[in-house]
Amino acid sequence: MFTHLHVHSVFSFLDGASQVTNLVERAKELGMTSLAITDHDNVSSAVRFIKAARSAGIKPIIGCEVTMEGGYHLTLLCKNNAGYRELCNILTNAHLTNERGNPKVDLDVLATHKEGLFVLSGCRKGLIPSLILQKRFKEARDVAESYKGIFGKDAFFIEISESLLPGSTGLNRTLSELAESLNLRSVVTNNVHYAEKEDFQIHDILTCIRTLTTLEEVHPERRLNAENYLKSESCMRMEHKDYAEALNMTCFIEEQCDCPIELGISNFPAFDYPEGFESTNQFLYYLVSEGARQRYGKMTSDVKTRLGYELSVIEQLGYADYFLVVWDLVRFAASKGIRYAGRGSAADSAVAYCLGISDVDPIAQNLLFERFMSLERGEKPDIDIDFDARRRDEVTAYVYGKYGEGHVASVATYNTFQGRSSIRDVGKVMGYSPSEIDLIAKRLPYIPGRMLEHALESLPELKGLEIPKKRLRVLVESAVKLHDFPRHLGTHLGGVVISQNPITWLSPLELSAKGVKILQFDKDDVEDLGLVKIDLLSLRTLGAIEDSLKFAKTASEPDYDAIPLDDPDTFNRLKSADTVGIFQLESPAQRGLQARLDADNIEDVVASVALIRPGPIKGNMVEPFIRRRKGEEEITYLEPRLESILKKTYGVVLFQEQVIEIASEIAGFTPGEADNLRRIMTHGRSTEEMNKIGEVFIEKAQKNGVIEETAREIFECMKGYASYGFCEAHARAFATTAYKTAYLIEHYPAEFYGAILNNQPMGFYPVSTICVEAKRHGVNVLGPSVNCSGTEVSVRGMAIRIPFKMIKGMTRSTMESMVCEREEGGVFSSFADFVKRVKIDKDILRNLILCGAFDEFEVSRRMLLWQSNDLKPSNRDENQISLLEPIYDKCSSFLESEFSIEEKVFYEYEVLGFGVSAHPMEICRDRLKDKGFASSDELCRYSPGSFVKVGGIPIRPHRPPTKSGRTVVFLSLEDEHGLIDVTCFENVYKKHAKLLFPGETLPLGIWGQVQKRGNAVSVIARTVFPLSYVLTSGSKK
């Protein structure tokens, strides 16, 4: 029996063209009973390889092709767990002691960590083969002899591979003779880089991407032929007929390699509880009791029963340490004034509430703990916490400090090829010009690669591309094949693992782009490895809240925690759909909902958060919900017992917790069974699985006194709604933040809009929209000023001052030097004074001028630009200006004249992303008015159904899923007074797709019908046209 011992998967990042599952499936098809994966310098494929191999009945062998000092390769295979740990150590050392992305294994390190490893001499890039190919036979022999001395003749093998490359015949003959002369054993491999021969083409493309070459260019890394596939045993025997013994040696090696990783063994550290307590459980009980006293005051029997139940589940499942670790983190954050908020299903837990992890009271809200944890499921609970984005790293640093560098690491993500990135990369390889690539990529929606063919065929904006069909077909077909291939390792947004044992027992570490030590596994794989992930997420909204409170301190100092949840002004704002800037409630769909929902309590906000999701929209749940909420539709229940469960959502199944409750109440499901039902429904499992659990539900419901017909109806109803149900606990956690941001924006507009600008990028809208909205609410947005701006936004009264950091190209050091010089030397008296005192990069100076930061000196921006061009570079640094003597030459009147308003705004957009001097629409308003265009503030005067022309800058055109499956495009047009929401139905979209998704910002005009729904006015588009057509033409449209 033959085993492939040198195999690369897609985790060789751009040097492997088959997914792990494809390799395993192919090995199985070929009748193989074992397989090794040996990716370049990582073991990222290990977990999914083990799982796939086991399910296929194939023995997985974990290995790695390491890059040695000098760039030479060696193939390492783990015999056992000891070998795997040593491999992790070797790889960690190779990654952390070398430049990022260029790991090198030191031979001495390898020698120290050789236990439990087989070492194979490698492919043509191995030191021994490459010396032979250079005819340096003596050196090759010396190296082989030295490796034999280091690893021992039982662990070191000469690798023979018939790669069908020129010189292979001679190379293999020499390698074999060398092995024989040194009493070493040889082993046959095929340096596999893809499962099947035809996959070579995609490997060739990946190689071109990796080497930044096009298909027409030659590069030594590109393989000459398509021979590196998973060949059958008979093929390998035929091609290596002179090396039968070496071929059989694969069997000997395979027999000695056991799977080195046992999946699912918990590795979470024991929490170090204080003296006086006997166990973590006891300490947890104590903290929860203390917390409960603070949260609830009086310990009612309901509270005691609920907490007792939750604690017993936590204790039985052994997660007391996990809760304590999380408690310790939020305690640290609170002690440092770092704003945080628990999210997700953790808000279903009263223990989490009492520990201060979540702010939602699940007892008061009657939330189901089983959605979060259950004995039957027995899975690790997931506690996600959002921290103020700017201070999240402080919390991470605390974790590293507390548990030790060797026991903490960040979780990786596998950055994969998606639709756009595949088109861009493959396009470059195929020699497409940047403009050709942009033409396709910028118009593509964010779709996975596998949907590219469909998108190219169906999206009208991608039709009629001036690219030859055959060429386009090769591009798209190749891009599709890259679907989901990992491109490189990234860092998970907030996932950190803490381990009991040294973390390198389970995974090698490497450095992320930000310099953070990351594991070589993603969030799913780390859990299979027994590592517990804690999500320390960063949320800019929390930073905005913090900033707004800080800005407001000079006003009336709001107490965030004491914000009343029944403020009429806040609800009035929601009712008027005036929600741009409000967390979770600002999208056009949310604004449309708010305009009709008439929200007057926090429950409405909770429902809003859950309703505007792809599922409920697609499932047409929104309209029935609104009608029932407003009493326009009767609320009925299929069974009286459903009333208590569904009353809060007007008889509609909106939350996942409700599915669990129905299953328990109607069919008598145990909590675990009920949650299993919820999982089957919410994860869209197979029809077979759904039918199976449906029959169980109906049978049990009948036994519980429900007639069969009703039971069937209830199940169908749950099935209909639950596939897009939302976790209520999560909705409640978000709703609280949403409501409070609404309160802040209502009562502290300058402070909150200022805070949003200070925390960019955040939210749904660009900076320009936030500025328009701020102005619409009476807040004055002041442009940057060298004498008034700081590094951060400042707020004074109803005015926001734009900070230096929002200027394009600005650096921290420049900002600090400007502020520092101003504080030490006083305000700048002129442009000349500024350039004399501040050492500044020319491009930054240009941007300061163009955004009006020197306007207070009353010299035209054009003149300043001219003067800045005349500044001579300092001798010390060519890019810097230290001052000199600007040449104030005889200025022409042209230089003294200011830019036109159009020019000013154009440059302000370029530098700041919005217009300080004016909004672009404001400039052309008179001309638009002449041509009969209405502005956003005039739209409400039009009666429903009347036709109107509107114009503006399109903001976020998007096409959410619809129940009918037809494409509907929603976008907002921004003008100087606010937003105009526009809906384009399929016929309009098909006709004007290239204008709606042009791949660049193109001011648009829309002619359509006014629609009023609730308090919202929008336009149903009939025609879309570039606004420039109207502005440049003389006649009225």
Place this chain on the structure above:
Amino acid sequence: MSKTVDQPILTVVEDGEPRRFFWIKKWINIKDIIDRWSEAGRWWNEEKEKRFYRVLGTEGGVYEIYSDSSNWKLYKVFD
């Protein structure tokens, strides 16, 4: 030194490998295959894969011949 020929030849194949070929009015028997390799070519232009053999003729000549699955060609003749 070598001369590029790139002309079609009649080739006799046994066990998947060339045994003799006909060129300039005579059969050349292959004594030994010195090297063999394959080339994928410009696949994006629908070029076929080629299998190359550097062979030693019984008369002492060294030749490079290749097959692209349908045709055999003599590619080079070495001095």
